[in-house]
Structure formats: structure tokens, C-alpha cells
Amino acid sequence: MIDLSNIERYKENNRLEAKKATGGLPESLWETYSAFANTLGGIILLGVEEREDKSLHPVDLPDPEWLLSDFWDIINDKRKVSRNILTNDDVQIKRIEGKHIIVITVPKLKKGEEPIYTGGSVYTGTYKRNGDGDYKCSVEEVAEMLRRK
Known part of the structure; x- marks a missing residue:
């Protein structure tokens, strides 16, 4: 777990992603969830923005309980x-600098588990993490993951 009291010291990387989420759950949240699960695991921070200097800062989610309810509905769909x-x-839900954020800790999948994917198709919706970004896996990468299953 990261020390949230010093959040500005962190930058997005292969295990940490910040999403502002003040307008609701961003579509890219599910790609990041897939990527973290399929790679090394990681932490997604909702209600945190990345500034131009790449530092992270909380922005305060207007209704974190509603956002959490929406999150659980979608992740189980x-x-x-x-x-x-x-x-x-x-x-x-955590409070830092007097602002509410949501901290999602995504574990790495266990060896032999089918990859996590979005949109109903393992071949078009599987992601992995590379540096500070998520990328869509090729058909060959997905086939290799499924072979290891």
C-alpha cells in the first residue's frame, strides 16, 4: 500500500494509476482493471488527478458512496x-488532505487463471500494463495466456 499522506510524491507507473473520476467512473477504469490483473496487480486511485509535472493530487469525489455502488454494479456485470x-x-474510501478518494487494490491473477477482459470478448478486450499505460493484447498474446491456463 502507498502512503496516501504523501500522494504528491508518487507518479503513475506499472503498478499505480490515477483517475480523476469527478464525472463518474471513467471507461478506461475497466481497461486498467484488466491490465493490472493480467500483469503484476496494482492500485487504482479514483478522485486523484495527474498534473502536468506528473505529480498526483486529490480532487475530492462529490459522492464516493454512489460511485462505489456504481463500481460494484459494473464489475459484477x-x-x-x-x-x-x-x-x-x-x-x-479514504480521506487525504480533507478530500475523499477511492483506492482500488487489484491483485495479480494466479497462474493458470483465465485473463480478465472487458466487453465480452477475451480476444478483443484483454489488456496488460506497460510502464504507466494499458495496452490491448494481441490475439497471439491472449492465445498464449489461454494456453497457460
Whole structure:
């Protein structure tokens, strides 16, 4: 877990992603969830923005409880995300600098588990993490993941 009291010291990387999310859950959230699960795991911060200097700063979510409810509804919808691997302990509302954020800790999939994918298709909706970004896996990469299953 990162020290949220010093959030400005962190930058996005292969295990950390910040999303402002003040207008609701961003579509890219599900790609990042897939990428973290399929790579090394990681932490997604909702209500945190990345500034031009790449530092992270909380922005205060207007209604974090509603956002959490929406999050659980979507992550358990197989049309949107293939599988929910999170528990209640993995998703928490925190206060930093007097502002509410949501911290989502995504574990790495266990060896032999089918990849997490979005949009109903393992071949077009599987992502991996590379540096500070998510990328869509090729058909060959997905086939290799499925072979290891």
C-alpha cells in the first residue's frame, strides 16, 4: 500500500494509476482493471488527478458512496467485465488532505487463471500494463495466456 499522506510524491507507473473520476467512473477504469490483473496487480486511485509535472493530487469525489455502488454494479456485470476478483477489502474510501478518494487494490491473477477482459470478448478486450499505460493484447498474446491456463 502507498502512503496516501504523501500522494504528491508518487507518479503513475506499472503498478499505480490515477483517475480523476469527478464525472463518474471513467471507461478506461475497466481497461486498467484488466491490465493490472493480467500483469503484476496494482492500485487504482479514483478522485486523484495527474498534473502536468506528473505529480498526483486529490480532487475530492462529490459522492464516493454512489460511485462505489456504481463500481460494484459494473464489475459484477459479465457484459462489461469478465470476472470480479476483488473483495470489499480491496476497495475503500479514504480521506487525504480533507478530500475523499477511492483506492482500488487489484491483485495479480494466479497462474493458470483465465485473463480478465472487458466487453465480452477475451480476444478483443484483454489488456496488460506497460510502464504507466494499458495496452490491448494481441490475439497471439491472449492465445498464449489461454494456453497457460
